[in-house]
Amino acid sequence: xxxxxQSPRYKVAKRGQDVALRCDPIxxxxxxxxxxxxxxxxxxxxxxxxxxxQLDKSGLPSDRFFAERPEGSVSTLKIQRTxxxxxxxxxxxxxxxxxxxxxxYTFGSGTRLTVV
Amino acid sequence: xDKVVQSPLSLVVHEGDTVTLNCSYEVTNFRSLLWYKQEKKxxxxxxxxxxxxxxxKSGRLSSILDKKELFSILNITATxxxxxxxxxxxxxxxxxMRFGAGTRLTVKP
Numbered sequence: 001x002x003x004x005x006q007s008p009r010y011k012v013a014k015r016g017q018d019v020a021l022r023c024d025p026i027x028x029x030x031x032x033x034x035x036x037x038x039x040x041x042x043x044x045x046x047x048x049x050x051x052x053x054q055l056d057k058s059g060l061p062s063d064r065f066f067a068e069r070p071e072g073s074v075s076t077l078k079i080q081r082t083x084x085x086x087x088x089x090x091x092x093x094x095x096x097x098x099x100x101x102x103x104x105y106t107f108g109s110g111t112r113l114t115v116v
Numbered sequence: 117x118d119k120v121v122q123s124p125l126s127l128v129v130h131e132g133d134t135v136t137l138n139c140s141y142e143v144t145n146f147r148s149l150l151w152y153k154q155e156k157k158x159x160x161x162x163x164x165x166x167x168x169x170x171x172x173k174s175g176r177l178s179s180i181l182d183k184k185e186l187f188s189i190l191n192i193t194a195t196x197x198x199x200x201x202x203x204x205x206x207x208x209x210x211x212x213m214r215f216g217a218g219t220r221l222t223v224k225p
Contacts, residue, residue, distance in 0.1 A: 004158075033212065042120070042204055042215030043159070056212060089157060104150070104161035105213075112157075 002026075004108035006092050012114045013082045021077045021111045025094030032075050033105065034067055035091040043091055049075060082115045089113075118143040122205050122216035130224050133195050137219045139205030140187040149181055149188050150213065152204040159204055162190070195223045 005024040035043035045059040051072040069075040093105035148166045152159035165181035181188045206213040
């Protein structure tokens with residue numbers, strides 16, 4: 001696609017509910033990143049994929065957070081037993097190591113998760 | 117612990133003013149520093165800086181990196197209302213970026 005697509009745009013979850021956030025990166029982009037952005041803060045790194053391999057998950061805040069990218073394209077970030085502190089915008093970004101601005105990531109518009 | 121600190125946190129100017137946004141960092145394994153503009157939700161890429169002292173320019177925006185003093189500045193000249201946004205500084209370490217909290221710039225007509 002022309003850009004990074006994330007869905008849903010907004011999600012309201014009751015505390016304790018499981019949620020799944022989807023990211024559709026730019027076609028052919030090898031690298032995919034998930035970030036969490038709390039209100040008034042900069043994005044915080046969660047995890048990184050190169051193709052289907054999850055190379056770094058050091059930013060995932062707890063074992064309730066799980067990400068996958070089984071075929072090396074679409075990725076899903078799953079949060080189990082959501083808590084109020086999980087409320088944030090979840091940003092997905094992709095990049096292509098072959099381009100000159102490799103680390104000029106293209107971000108999606110994010111999913112705003114509100115846990116009530 | 118890696119730190120990226122931006123200042124000021126917010127700034128209000130009038131159209132035509134020139135602004136300077138600051139970013140200082142303390143990280144291990146520094147690779148590059150990047151600036152992004154965030155209006156709604158998706159940050160959009162502005163600059164990537166890897167070498168000290170080389171200014172990058174794009175229209176009214178310019179940026180420079182000082183790797184000795186560990187900071188970068190983003191300048192915007194002749195500001196316009198469309199420049200109103202949050203400007204994020206990020207430092208690339210290994211495979212991921214550490215972001216600062218951002219500077220919220222408001223340009224009044």
